[in-house]
Amino acid sequence: MAAMGLLAPNGRATGEVRFAGANLLTARESELNAIRGNTLAMVFQDPMTSLTPHMKVGRQLTEVLQRHRGLGKAAARDQAIAMLRRVQIPEPERRFVMYPHELSGGLRQRVMIAMALLCGPRLIIADEPTTALDVTVQAQILDLIRLARDETGTSIILITHDLGVVAGLADRVAVMYAGRIVETGEVRRIFKTPQHPYTQGLLACTPRLDDAATAALRTIPGQPPNLQRLPPGCAYHPRCPYVMDRCRTNRPALLPAAVGGMKACFLDDLHLKAAS
Ligand code: SF4
Structure with a gap:
């Protein structure tokens, strides 16, 4: 949350978060807005609370493309639906006009991943992306993240408590205890x-x-x-x-x-x- 400039008002972060030549902790809001959702994207733990509940899925996706890529409405719609299809959402045209609560947890997380991938980010921060899902859907979402990484070359910081997920996905690991890194190394x-x-x-x-x-x-x-x-x-x-x-x-x-x-x-x- 600190890296994305999304800490609560009473939160404090010290040190530096260097990304693409900028220190994100001291970047202005306008600089952060240009980076967030564009070259740096996030997949949150609980897609139910991180998607905007009163906005249709399609609008949440096209907004990213219109804002960061300057696309017109029709082109943004086409790209958003193509991305929903790419993350294996069945009947993407129908889901496009649905609200988040009309989708299952697994589909909502796929929407979050689609949103993160829309602008071809250099880095995705995925914060416990499978915690809220049942085991079968967890495996599908992890496959999807792996596929996205392999297809696009995007780097992923994956935050997880699940050592099986670490073994299956990570190249390098940082083990944290009490808020500090205690060990790092190749997986x-x-x-x-x-x-x-x-x-x-x-x-x-x-x-x-x-x-x-x-x-x-x-x-x-x-x-x-x-x-x-x-x-x-x-x-x-x-x-x-x-x-x-x-x-x-x-x-x-x-x-x-x-x-x-x-x-x-x-x-x-x-x-x-x-x-x-
Ligand atoms: S041995 Fe290492 S991990 Fe254990 S208490 Fe000492 S410094 Fe900490």
């Missing part, structure tokens, strides 16, 4: 040799089909921290099996890890320690 490396205890904990909690009959579901002990009162030092220290004295007072910086990628942890060679 295969993260799954094979996670370097941060939190990443290890997450992966250990993933249910496996081959031990489902015998193993209880695992969890990471303790509770996620209150973000308004983070513990001092490493935010993960109250839950970390490797906690050391300095972890309780000093916050580890995100630094290059020996096996590639980066990690924010005082431990060295965690994968060796974990394996021993």
Whole structure:
């Protein structure tokens, strides 16, 4: 939300968000309006609340094309319907004149993806795009995102809690805990040799089909921290099996890890320690 300039009035963002030569955090509203929905698009978590409920689907799509591409009404309509067809919405002409509440959750999310793709963005931020959907529709939407990426070359920042989705879609991963990145790296490396205890904990909690009959579901002990009162030092220290004295007072910086990628942890060679 900070990157898109959509934080609530009481929200604050510090640092920089650099995109296409601009710092989005300090960009003027007019600059942001030229970027949003154009070179930078977003697919929100819940399409029911992110589509405008009193506007027909078609108008929400054509508005993007008229505003950012300067198309006339008829050309925008043709392109919007073509895009609905491309994201595999059946009977796109009929859906074009419907309101969001007349569509299923899966179709609404397809409309959101169509809207994001309309102007050929360089980057799409997809925030838990499948959370509100049932499992079958989730798989269809993920296929669609994969297809869109492969066809258009658009980069995607995918925000998700689902490690299966990460494994299936991502090239590079940033694992976050308590609002900070604790580990980054290439997806295969993260799954094979996670370097941060939190990443290890997450992966250990993933249910496996081959031990489902015998193993209880695992969890990471303790509770996620209150973000308004983070513990001092490493935010993960109250839950970390490797906690050391300095972890309780000093916050580890995100630094290059020996096996590639980066990690924010005082431990060295965690994968060796974990394996021993
Ligand atoms: S810095 Fe310390 S508490 Fe934090 S993850 Fe590493 S070992 Fe655990």
